[in-house]
Amino acid sequence: MLISQGMGQVAVRRAADRLEVAAARSGYRCRRRLDPPQAPLVATAVERARDGDEHALRLLFLLYADNVFGYVLSIVGDRHDAEDLTSEVFARLPDALARYRPGASPFTAWLLRVARNAALDHLRARRSVPQAEVHSARGSALQDGERLAGLIAALRKLPADQRQVVVLRLLAGLTPGEVAVRLDRSVDAVHALQYRGRRRLRSELTELGFSPGARGPRAA
Secondary structure (H helix, E strand, C coil), X not given: CCCCHHHHHHHHHHXXXXXXXXXXXXXCCCCCCCCCCCHHHHHHHHHHHHCCCHHHHHHHHHXXXXXXXXXXXXXXXXXXXXXXXXXXXXXXXXXXXXHCCECCECHHHHHHHHHHHHHHHHHHHHHHHHHHHHHHCCCHHHHHHXXXXXXXXXXXXXXXXXXXXXXXXXXXXXXHHHHHHHHCCCHHHHHHHHHHHHHHXXXXXXXXXXXXXXXXXXXX
């Protein structure tokens, strides 16, 4: 039986706070061993994360981000790609949890399957880039200008802290640690802002008529 809603919220927040202090993260680390924490607490965090609760998402990130990172890195073989994919997995976690059924499989096994699928999708997309570049070479200048204008417009709609992190991470190519130093924030705060910023940016681009991977704005 899950912890009652009020007690669960407090327990999740306190557990996340304790882990954040203890971790003193300076970036992702490869961790293969899964340390099973108190099952009711994780179950409560999963339920709350499904609704977008930030403390629950933070707790799940602190518990499992290094496991996801290590697993993804073993598939893609590139540390920077693995960092971005790990952030993406947790950015999309609230939506992905809509497909998770407690009891069907342990949460950790399900989470690693989500990470594996993200890594394999990344490898497939990377293999298709040369062919995509050939097909998009003709008439791409105008479309590139349209996409750039759309990106700028979408970035302007982000909260300032999310916009700073997205620009420094995804456009300037700084590492989470470098962004943390530049903005005087913790690495965990940078990861949290990045995944919220990416979700918001994706939503704004879609609303403007652009979609990730699209060659131009959708027809009305």
